[in-house]
Amino acid sequence: MSLRQKKLPISALERIDDLCAEFERQWQSNQPPTIESMVADDIDPVERSVLLAELVVLEIDYRRRRGDQPNKHEYLERFPDHSDTLDEAFDDQDKRSRPFAPPTIARLSELFPTLEIIELLGAGGMGAVYKARQQGLDRLVALKVLPEEFAHDVKFALRFTREARTLAKLNHPNIVSVYEFGKAEDTFYFLMEFVDGSTLRDVVSGGQLKPEHALAIVPHLCDALQFAHDKGVIHRDIKPENILMSQDGTVKIADFGLSRILDSDNQATGLTATHQVMGTPRYMAPEQFESTRSVDHRADIYSLGVVFYEMLTGELPIGRFAAPSRKVAIDVRLDEVVLRTLEKEPQRRYQRASQIKSDIQTIGSVTRNDSALAPTMDITNGHATADIDSDSSSANTTASAANLQQQELTARLFLTRRELMDQIKTSLSPLFQGQLFQIFVGILLIGLGAQCWARASEFHRVVCGGIIHVYGILVIAAGIAVCTRIKRIDFTESVDQIRGKLDTVRRVYVKVAPIVGFPWWLMWIPAAVAFGFDAVLVPSSLIPSIVVGVIGTAVSFWLYFRAMRPGRPNAQAWEKQFAGKSLAEASAILREVEQAQIQ
Incomplete structure (x- = not known):
């Protein structure tokens, strides 16, 4: 066991804490005392060793902050009978200089078998916070663990216990509650209320x-x-x-x-x-x-x-x-x-x-x-x-209470709005990612067309390559048109403005999607030639393919424009159908915002 982790009575810990505090006060007053003057010979040997370890660590730290470079040798000359204590003090300084690495979920599961550790929420120099579930109570909690280096500080253990008891008593609706605190092996921890937000x-x-x-x-x-x-x-x-x-x-x-x-x-x-x-x-x-x-x-x-x-x-x-x-x-x-x-x-x-x-x-x-x-x-x-005057003051007191209720309602509406807007962003994400993939496909088509017409001398390969090249540009332009309009949606604007921009996204997508999709009735022919399958140009294959492709493309556009023609009773329903799931979900969520009268 580390010297500074030895179990001591509370009274001994308090004496060590007081002496260390006095030691620091004098250093901060530019009147640094000697360690020898703080360590009495008539105290328990274990308590004396722990106190010496604490004071050495403090002095090393203060000296380094002032530009000194203390070394172990000079302390060995001062305290020749405490080489183990000095080894530990200098080793502790080395540990403190290392960055804090959050424990793994597997490690925490071993330390806290009654908790289901779900994920790491965040970490910093002062510790790490994990989302966990108390299986017995079936409730979500936040587990905050402190760096293990604190386990080597006997003075910290005392301060932790004192202050954590106070924090656990801070029961207030606007303060995150502390359910439990303690130490698991070398890890100090807090089990706290989990705030979903x-x-x-x-x-x-x-x-x-x-x-x-x-x-x-x-x-x-x-x-x-x-x-x-x-x-x-x-x-x-x-x-x-x-x-x-x-x-x-x-x-x-x-x-x-x-x-x-x-x-x-x-x-x-x-x-x-x-x-x-x-x-x-x-x-x-x-x-x-x-x-x-x-x-x-x-x-x-x-x-x-x-x-x-x-x-x-x-x-x-x-x-x-x-x-x-x-x-x-x-x-x-x-x-x-x-x-x-x-x-x-x-x-x-x-x-x-x-x-x-x-x-x-x-x-x-x-x-x-x-x-x-x-x-x-x-x-x-x-x-x-x-x-x-007094009458106005009384009226204002009532108005103040009403105003506070209004403030609370405003806060709740703001958070509800923000959550719903985040849901709209999430629902539009698949559409945006799909358009990015479409742009990537367009780039591949441009490359395919270029390699077809640039390296060939045959007329039919030059023509087919050019068609694929132009079609690739069209595919990219359609994808960019949708992506830019999605990015123009500012979710901090009013609901009416967001609705208008969302409708613009739908209109653009509904218009460009057929231009990109329907021509594939015919586009597969030059694509096949670009890949080297010239057999599709044989008259017995080409003529039926063109006939079927022309008819398919024409019928597709005819049905599309007929369904979308203004004035038709089900034109709006067809537009939603063509717009796809992402835009339908975004519109549905926005309707929730409008119905709740959240602006």
Whole structure:
């Protein structure tokens, strides 16, 4: 067993944790202590060895961050009786420098026999998340496993247990629930609620988020943050990737408190077992870059402001950025809300997430009732006030509740619309892929025709090659015509605009499909010649083939135009039949959107 994995009493672990925290505080204050001064001789030998291992690992890491190159030899001179401890400390440093490789599904199945591991959902430096099924309860769950290197850190084991218990108590509809946590062999894990949906990053990247959707989502995020902050839990890594949107319209924050587990509150430089500053730089509050000792719940409020700005404008507030209302059509009073969350000084920001929600609802209700009544923001005391009498205030409270219900409905309709639009994309995919294959066939036909007429001196081969060459160009043009019109469909537009573009795809496809398909009654003759079967040109074979081909082509076009002739009762039904399954499914789904009155 690794020295740093030895079982110790909780009291011993707490003493080690406290001493390591004090050791780091002094390093961060530019007053680095010696390891010898932290390790007393009168403690239990096993506890002393574990503490020594922890302190050596910390000192090596801090020294390397300052540009030093510590080596094992100098530590052997300082601690000649602890060569095994030093070997393990330096080996641990080497392990940490390696990239995290997510465990295989087979490996996890061995570690968690009660779970059916379905697939890997995502992985990063802080671990990997898998979709799994709890067979006993027959429910889907998310299994998050942390890198095995944490198993070699006795201090981490203590912090994990402390903080995971707190996270498991964060029962809130807008926070991903933690069902279970623990350690399986060398792997720490969380068993969490599985959210069937997508991340906010997917939605923002797809350009499908409108300002009204953002205003419907942010109050739920405020609720989650306020609930956690009241419990003393800070997220410290609020970003679109950690905000999940389920198919029923619920918005949930994931990885709540994970940063606190992976990075002690006492670490001012954000030193972690994977050597990363906790948080994502583009969304981090300024104080997170300076010292995590000064980071409190207001860092989450700043990160929420970055997310809010990005949801409204599609851009990040970097450098000298414009107010949101200068980029999108929103109520200018929202500028004050967004910009106040992005104040560089924590004391100038909102002090509570609930204040953000309150101001958004106030602006929304005032806008709905009387556009002349705008809340006056008082920056000095950190509260928003409105010049409204008591009767108006009561009315606005009722309107605010109604507005929140409207926001929730908007969020659900948005997610339902997005899901249905994704289904339309999926239904059009076979048609698009089929047209790409048609373009590929057209390229082959051009090549076949070219090799037939370019290398031959016989008149009949030149003619047949030319026919195949021209037909190949026609096949390619028809495929491109359909593909380009499918690509022109912007699923963020209104349903009427999408309907119009989908109808255009159908009309083009219905027109070009017969031009490509029906001539094959005759086209096989030059194709056979191009492949070297000149026997088809023998009069006894050629004349009947041409007669049958001409009749077949003519009858096909006659029946087609007769069925599609405007004014015929079943012309529309025939058009749908010719359009094929892909367009029929896309149209059916779009009708669902229209019937639900989702715009």
